[in-house]
Amino acid sequence: MKLVTVLLPEAYLEGLDELVRANMYPSRSSVIRSSVRDLLKKELWEKSGTRGR
Secondary structure, three states, rough: OOOOOOOOEEEEEEEEHHHHHHOOOOOOOOOHHHHHHHHHHHHHHHOOOOOOO
């Protein structure tokens, strides 16, 4: 994996932290990875017929 730095609004961070506190994800990074994967699956991979990693 590679390190990527992003700037997010405070409200987004609060939402990420809420998911972590609810034990739905182990970390902010995990939430973000899952969200990016779902977005790519929906917007790119399913439309082009390719599969993600």
